[in-house]
Amino acid sequence: MKTKAVRLYGANDLRLEEFELPEIKDDEILVEVISDSVCMSTYKAAIQGKKHKRVPQDVDVNPIIVGHEFAGNIIKVGAKWKDKFKEGSKFALQPALNYKGTMWSPGYSYMYFGGDATYNIIPQEVMEIGCLLEYKGEAYYDASLAEPMSCIIGAFHANYHTEMGKYVHKMGIVEGGKMALLAGAGPMGLGAIDYALHCDRRPKMLVVTDIDDERLKRARQIFTKEEAEKCGVELIFVNTAKEENPVEYLKSLTGGTGFDDVFAFAPVREVVEQADKILGRDGCLNFFAGPTDTNFSAMINLYNVHYSYTHVMGTTGGNTDDLIEALQMTEKGLINPAVMVTHIGGIDCVADTVLNLPSIPGGKKLIYTHINMELTAIDDFEKKGETNPHFKKLAEIVKRHNGLWCAEAEKYLLENWK
Template identity: 55%
Template sequence: MESFELPKIRENEILAEVISNSICMSSHKAVIQGADHKRVPDNVAENPVIIGHELCGNILEVGNAYKDRFKAGSKFTIQPALNIPGREAEAPGYSFFYLGGNATKVIIPGEVMEQNCLLPCEADAYFKGSLAEPIACIFGAIKEQFHYETNQYGHKTGIKEQGNVAVLGGGGPMGLAMIDILLNMDQKPARILLTDIDQAKLDRAEKLFCDEKNVELLFVNSGGRTAAEILAQTGGVRFDDVFIFVPVKELVTQAQQLMAPGGCLNFFAGPSQKNFSAEINFYDVHYNRHHIIGSAGSNSEDLLDALRMIKKNRINPAIMITHIGGLDSAVQTILNLPKIPGGKKLIYPQISLPLTALDEFEEKAKADTLFGELAQITKKNNGLWSKEAEEYLLKNAERIE
């Protein structure tokens, strides 16, 4: 970790403290690619940035230019896709020297407020505000889907109502969040297929959604299976909306083979290789009206939609989290993210704590009483992270000064 003094804020800036920041695979890609990443400045080696864009915290001080809009003590989150004209690639957590989630305090520059990307967070826990950002990306992906009737040209956006949705390679946190949203949005599908090659992830997903009664859920281990074998598991049902959550070329090809006529395939997974490609059957594009899109990021409307559903408890961001840690665990977590099993890794920048899986709390309690209480709290919450667990952690863990 590095310590340095922040300068005094200017009239168009805001000083804030970061309470939580969830780690995104995009942060790992940014660190690995460095200046080659589209959002990372070319001079990052000389002028380093602060990584982390899924942050939630409290406003501490507001510059004069924004005192009519923001108040000290307010909880906030940020839409990182600023889309500044002429600087579209710049984003918090990638491009700014004083703004990123893996820091105790940050300075929010005027560009964030000018683009209406500093948003109030009314969630009852900070981790929910952090996870609103990745959840917003899923809202964006769903909105980008489109369908149309044969011999008609009007596009109807969103998933096909009472249709069939496939979430491929979706056993991780984003796939679970996708299912949670699909089950609780107004425009529901009739059936959802979740595939993964990790049986433990599928078992966890099935346990999380075991009480669902209104939408048929199918959980299929796709390891070594062809599209025909997967369709045999679904009773021959094909899918109107297909989302790909891992950038594997064979999965892209398989995804199209699972599509129904008029289906929409969304390549949601972000590849790190710029030359990533896969085989697509253009016969089906032509004759079966398959359409293929990609979805990346979100906008402020998506983030507000996520925050509203979280506030109303219509979706549960806690299902995404499998690990927690303090600021001193952030570097190694980001560097090794693809190698660490489980779901979302949640960092609390105000405390010192090794990255720890929730299911390790009981074992860790033998050496540290902090984990004993956390184990009891998570156990009564069906093994999930919670507001109560967060409050206990922030009150009792070692602080970073």
């Protein structure tokens, strides 16, 4: 079977190509990819090439398919897995394989296994460790976005707190506590707001900061104070660029106690140091955003580490249980991963999108691999609809859904785009 895929040959070398897939083995599964959301981690792999830890050294002669946040349909099941997986069913995927201690992962390491493709082959190790999951939801994008949501869920689970006089760690955020999401109006921050409001272990106060008024405006439109109050959460948005002393102001919101859980969503020294300074006693700082600089560092107050029991966590990716939780919460309508999405595109725009990702504003870029479509902001649908009836229809659909991508829009796109 032929597939069309975006392949990495080296640093800054991405190519959209059509090529033949080999016949699957008895322990492999052939799948059709429908959607893939673009991750900043893919950008990091694309600009580093073989310097990236997950990218093979022979990528220049054996290119890999990029993309790891994908979902689609199972087309053909090898004999070994026929009792567990059914042809025609939808799938979701946990790409953080950690198979036998290797760094290999779809989107970074495999010639025939990655998200930015029309079809690909899932190798046996994925099924062996339970990372291929049946998906019973309606929209494919929900399953694609379950992976980034699982990263958020994993971070919330990884935070920990201590008990005075006992050498024990209590895992998870403080229920009924005070939480801050710094640089939190981007795509992952929005997902974190959604999870914090609707998970079973919620903070009492949730403060979200950013320095971009437009991003904060969108966040306020999606998550109103009234909705947060229904969830038992006081939700506060702050543009720290407008505060003379952001640290003092943020601490004042807590009554001077500081925050129990603080997440830093940008690999920026000032953000991390601000996060450290607003921690309360036994506060946990989660450095969520992965830097590309191997020497990235920031000042941490070790006096507070010693006497106030503050501590730092770093998380990268979620595990399979986190992914399952994301899928289940989405299927039940408890969270809406579409809050992260701001742009839609086809497979023909992937290479340019990935290589220019840091300079493209907005949130998640969602790719549908069986169509050609320039990367388009959802906010631009209406303008493009003046000359294109398909964009006009999409604009009408998303307007009915608070400006968010939705199952109805996906269905229309898949049925009407070439």
